[in-house]
Each structure stands twice: as structure tokens, then as C-alpha cells.
Amino acid sequence: MKSICIIGDNGHYHSVLEAVRENPSEYQTLCISPGFPGENISGLKNAVDSAGIGYREHGDYQTMLQNEKFDAAVVCSEFNLHAEISLHAMKKGVHVLCEKPLCTTREDYERLSRYAGSVKVKISAMLAMRYEPQFYAAYKAIRSGEIGNVRLLQAQKSYKLGERPAFYRKRDSYGGTILWVGIHAIDWIQWLSGESFVSVSALHSNMENFGHGDLETTAAAQYAMTNNAIATVTCDYYRPDAAPTHGDDRIRVTGTKGVVEVRNDGAFLLNGKGSVTLPHDKKLNSFDDFIRYINGAADVRLDMEQSFAATLAALKALESADTGATVEF
């Protein structure tokens, strides 16, 4: 039986509520709080209510973590606060599942990764797209050798912009599109290739962003990977409102024996045996997997090391885009 809390109202906590609702006997306590004074968490409260889950609300997370005992904290406030809140929870001995990015600056990255490396509690990022069945189908095909050795990866994130909250419009609070959107694609690259990042060159632009201040509506990052594998990432916020889905997420992975692609929510394999649509497994809940991780399971889909690696790779791409220089790992 676990006691958990959710801090803040900006992120993908729905999979957490789904996990609790599906297995109520596994969970003793759910508490919620804002991530900073004045954060409106009415959306979170409505979601918990709709899920039919009992909860206690606290006015701030510091008091909540002082007065209650938790196994895990889910952190999803404004993005620049993730590191501070996560550190606070970890220092109370609480495991953390944090909305990506884990942090928005290199300084916070160093603080957080150094602390996490020195304690037993874990932190993992909500890189939830690893749990989408089409991406996992691609992963399984690659690992089983269907495309040979991975040589080239092209990843795409495309979102509808709509009207984003005020904190998205300032670099200080938003962190940058490469951190918020690109990080998913950056994580696919390391996950699907099995390679590590060697260097990155990136570009981004906030031109023509429909009044969204600092927010970059386009970005691209090009990674040199170990074994001379090559990877590209693009992000844009120009998916038309008329499009059938919010996101147009794709990856094409080319190996020495074939190509795997994810697009239109499907996974497709082309190799010497011809062309097939890959079957999907039932979706694994990312919070269930996180609970298994903090319980000590080794066969989880995402761990702390990979969460930090994706975060660092996104931070270095951001640095490259800001400075124009290639950044080494």
C-alpha cells in the first residue's frame, strides 16, 4: 500500500489517477497541493473528483511533505520549479515521478543529479511516450534485430499551439520548446537506438508564434551518437487546428537491415521480409511501472539514469540553439 501526493497542476497526472482508480487497494492516501503560492489547482481537483478518488488538499507542498508520510510524489507544476520541488521531496525520503523536463537550467540539473546520485530514493521523468503502444512496438522490433544495427533516426514532434498559459510565454518559467516538446523525441532516440549522445547542434525560433512571447514555435536538433549513429529531432507548434489529433509524433529508425517507422499512431516495419504493420501490446500504465521501479524491479521501461540522460541531452540542445555552438557530451 502506497501513499502518494501530486504537487501542481501542469502535467500528465492523468495516468497516475488512472493507476489509482484501477487498483484502489494499492493506495492508502492521496494528497494534493499547489507547486507555488497561488497556483490554481482546480483542474487537478476536478480530475481527482471525476476519478472518484478520495484525497486531502494542502495549501503548500512544504507543509504537506512535513506533515504526511509519502512513498512517492508526482511533481507537475510550472517547469522551472520542478527541480526545487523534486529536491524537497527527495530530501524527505520520497521517490519522485516528475513531469519532464526535470529542470530547466544546467545549474538545477547539476544540483538534482548530484543529490539523486547520493541517496536511495529515485526520481524518474514523465517520458510517457515510451508507454504508447506504437512506440513500444517499434522498440521491440528493433531490439529483436528486425532492422539490424541502428544507423539513422529522424524524430518529429508537431503540436497544435492553441492559447498557451502565460508561463509558457517566458523562457524563465517555460524553459524552452526543446525542453518541453523536444525531450520526448530526444528520449526516443536514446531508447530506440541503444546509443549514447556524443554531441548536438540545434536551432530554434520564436518568430511567428502568434503572440506567445519567448515560446519557440520551431526547433531542430542534430545529434551525433556513439557508433557514429546519427539522429535528428524537429519540433513545431504549427499543427493546424483542423488536424484530427493534437500531436503528429513520428520517428523513422533506419538500420542496416531495414526501417521501422511510427506515425499516425501505428508502427511499421520494412525489411528484407517485406513490409508489415507491427502488432501493439496493451498499454502499460506509466505510473504502475514507476511504482514497480521504486519497488526494485529491474525490467522497467524507464529509469532514473535514462531520465537524466534525456534531460541533459535536451539542455545541451537548448544551449546549442541559444549560442549557435555545437555542444559535446
Add this chain to the structure above:
Amino acid sequence: MKSICIIGDNGHYHSVLEAVRENPSEYQTLCISPGFPGENISGLKNAVDSAGIGYREHGDYQTMLQNEKFDAAVVCSEFNLHAEISLHAMKKGVHVLCEKPLCTTREDYERLSRYAGSVKVKISAMLAMRYEPQFYAAYKAIRSGEIGNVRLLQAQKSYKLGERPAFYRKRDSYGGTILWVGIHAIDWIQWLSGESFVSVSALHSNMENFGHGDLETTAAAQYAMTNNAIATVTCDYYRPDAAPTHGDDRIRVTGTKGVVEVRNDGAFLLNGKGSVTLPHDKKLNSFDDFIRYINGAADVRLDMEQSFAATLAALKALESADTGATVEF
């Protein structure tokens, strides 16, 4: 009535033969020759024979250009010889349609572009994919404003490797995959965006190239463009033999109002009005267009300036991939 010659047997001269066959009364003479002593041009001879076109064969292009009078020379020998042959023809007052790349080194680029800028005869590159109806359909949709201002372009070239001739396996004669394959995608970027190149960072690798020596089987180039537009190019030679077509050529162009994509030989538009497949015009023959160009027509699909711009952008990407440094324009 034009007299033309074809020099060398490595390239896309089939559209030239098609143009001659379709309009025989427009052409007075067709001569052919190797591009260097010992070049086997039996493939070219067979193709001319099959097209039912009469021709005269010469043992070398220098004698041919000395003894006959031509309006245009088609140059398609080994790639590092393009610049020398083209210069020789231009110095005889002959317009040149040259297989891409126009040259394989910066030194040859400077020689060729300087000479071309000082004379009346023209040189144009066989960037023949501009003439593919699906790419032209995308171009027309973009120019007519269907996607607003272009902000992001992602271009892909993927080929089957098969067994390439010996000269592909040496950098000195082949020039590099970015020059031979990537240049098409690089040209799409400038053509479809209407922007100019600002800087490029590129990567390439000849690992796992099935015994092809220097030949790079993967490459990527990331371009900063004017108006902060961003473009990515990837190339690979890993398209499986079992694939239905030789190439898997794609581009996705994202603008402020929508997205145009070319893939599977089709062009697709998504914007506020919904999603449509774009109609194709009848294919324009690239050699017919070249003849119109040297006759003085302004409304041609490709000109000398664009041919040089694509060549230089490819050469700078190659330099970046070789050195690891970002190269400015």
C-alpha cells in the same frame, strides 16, 4: 534546331534522350563521347540506340568540342570531373547541363562559378527532382499561400545501395553522399522555402557500408535559413532491396497556416480547410526546360544561380560533416 552532345555515362541523360525523341525536328546533331580516357559508354550508346536517335561517337570530348559545333553539352561522367569538362565546354561557347553535383571541391566551385559569372553561356545542374510532379505540386501549393510562411522543412533521401561502381567508393571520385544524394533535398529546401542558406551543421558516416569504401551510408545536415526558417536533411543508403521503389524521397514543409508533405510519390496538404491530396500536373521534361532557359526564357523551373546555390550548400554541408564545425554562408 539545336546540336547537342552527351559527355560520359554516369547520370540521368534519359530525360535528354526523351526530349530529343519527342521532338526530333528540334535537334540537328547528337554526339557522344566518354568523359575520360577509357570510360565505358556502352550504356549510353545502348540508350541512344534504343531511343532510335542517330548519333556520332567521338573518342574524347576535347576533340569532339574542337571539331563540332554545339548549342548545349550534357555532362555526366565521374563526379569529380564535372567541373573540368563543364569549363572546357563553356570555354567553347557551349551551354552546359551538368549532372549534379557541378563539382566536388570548393576550389572547383570557385573556378566554375567565377567563369560562369563572366560569360554569356549558362550552366545548370540536373536537379531533376524539381520536375517530379509531386514536388512541383507542393511548390505550387506553398507559393499560392496554402501553408502561410514557411518555418520548418524536413527532407529525406533514402536509396537502395545495391552494388555501386568502383568510383563511388573513393571520396576523390565520388565526392561524398551529401553531394550526390543530399543535394536534391538541399535544393528542395531553397526552392520550396524561397529562403537562402545562413549556416549548416552536418554529420555523415561510412560505417556498415557493405564494403563500399569511403561511401557514406548515412548523413544529416541542419540548415539555418533566412527569416529564421529551419531545415533538416537526411540521406541513407539502407532502403531494403525488398522495397517497392528505389528511393523513398520525402519532404515535409511546415508553415504558419499548414503543412505540405511529399511522400509515396504523392503531395498532401493539411491546413485550416482540412486535408487534401494535391493534383499533379503533367511532367515537364527537364531538358526541354533547360533548352527554354538557354533560349532566354525567364519562367523556367531551375536556373544557374539556384544550381550554384544548391551546389555550394552541399559543399558546405560536406565540409561541416568532415570537420565537425558549423559552416556559415
